[in-house]
């Protein structure tokens with residue numbers, strides 16, 4: 328049976344491509360299909376579009392376009408930052424610091440570098456998912472070449488104190504530079520924050536920053552890595568001289584153009600965020616009023632305005648997701664990026680959510696098309712679903 332409703336509350340997994348983004352992309356499939364490296368008219372048109380998009384993204388991040396390298400998405404950007412900096416600087420040190428609540432697209436490349444002889448320190452977070460900058464400071468050794476801490480968490484939305492961590496690294500780097508020692512690089516995975524909150528690489532004080540288009544109403548399969556000038560980094564892919572020799576492969580011009588358009592729209596729509604936050608809070612307050620044994624995960628205020636992670640005690644997240652789906656509500660169990668896996672979320676484990684709560688954890692992530700009526704519908708249906716599942720589990 329196809330449900331009457333279709334309420335998408337999984338915007339942290341991916342967003343619908345904005346119609347204006349699709350419109351901007353189409354000419355680059357139909358007429359302007361040139362290779363940006365070709366010197367004829369069609370190639371030059373593609374190249375101009377590529378550089379336009381690069382400057383839109385650079386501008387949004389408060390930097391020059393030359394600092395932006397296009398990639399195939401957040402996963403590649405993170406791999407490039409982590410492996411690229413570690414391989415290039417391996418003569419200087421073999422120690423990486425990250426946090427226990429990073430996305431797999433950071434944790435796995437870090438683990439890979441362990442297999443290449445690097446030591447890895449995973450700093451813990453508090454009950455809200457916050458990293459303590461002083462823990463980073465204590466973890467840094469003479470061998471540290473890279474610190475990678477995410478900007479906003481994809482599951483619980485907690486926003487990390489990136490500027491404070493950057494200030495600590497800057498202070499240590501000043502000392503290192505004075506002693507003629509190599510510096511520590513600071514990378515942030517900003518895939519969930521980019522387009523939702525203003526990000527300025529100078530204010531943040533970071534050296535490398537990963538972004539992805541499909542989290543901000545752009546197309547899938549395209550992203551970028553900001554690389555501060557002077558950063559010592561090796562390319563992941565070898566081949567042609569695309570992207571200043573940093574990322575070989577013919578650029579995906581339609582997707583990159585769509586990415587640029589999505590960033591322009593995100594900039595224009597930043598003021599819609601308050602409405603989304605109001606809807607998110609209405610959802611939580613309503614659920615909290617109607618359902619017993621429910622718990623909010625993540626920081627109450629230092630959190631992405633669209634993200635609501637809740638645990639329903641004693642339940643199983645897969646049954647909740649399936650029952651929500653039957654009512655036309657599309658949400659995610661733990662992290663959608665690791666869907667298919669029935670392991671408990673490493674993020675919820677890291678913030679200390681206990682066994683009886685962790686299994687019943689759902690992430691609702693709200694976006695530009697969510698309406699007040701959608702939330703009212705959810706508040707009518709979700710309590711019934713939870714009550715029904717609880718009555719079944721006690722039989």
Ligand code: PLP
Nearest residue numbers: 400401402430432481518539664
């Ligand atoms: N980093 C974070 C925090 C994410 O949420 C995701 C995707 O969900 C990624 C990285 C991976 O990005 P992509 O899907 O563009 O490879």
